Amino acid sequence: MPRPPLDPRTRQFADDLTWRRIVTSYLLVAAVPFALWAVHSPLAAATTLVAGGTLGTGARHAYRLARCVQRCKRLTFDLFGTARITVRRPPADDACC
Numbered sequence: 001m002p003r004p005p006l007d008p009r010t011r012q013f014a015d016d017l018t019w020r021r022i023v024t025s026y027l028l029v030a031a032v033p034f035a036l037w038a039v040h041s042p043l044a045a046a047t048t049l050v051a052g053g054t055l056g057t058g059a060r061h062a063y064r065l066a067r068c069v070q071r072c073k074r075l076t077f078d079l080f081g082t083a084r085i086t087v088r089r090p091p092a093d094d095a096c097c
Contacts, residue, residue, distance in 0.1 A: 038045035
């Protein structure tokens with residue numbers, strides 16, 4: 001006995017595309033060849049994963065640092081508790097003569 005068609009009101013559509021879903025789908029597509037390559041050469045794959053993780057962590061820290069400098073307009077370094085160096089951006093309304 002044939003089944004009746006589904007009610008369109010109860011179906012779920014993938015209309016709500018977000019950048020996160022798009023990036024996730026591309027990463028999943030890229031993960032299949034990477035997994036095959038990782039099985040073939042595990043040392044190179046481990047090195048690549050560590051390098052990618054380090055690069056991602058470094059990029060996240062650089063973004064936070066840039067956002068902090070943009071918000072506070074200065075950057076302070078502590079040198080082992082003995083000295084403090086502050087680099088400050090001059091205000092934009094000051095005229096340099």
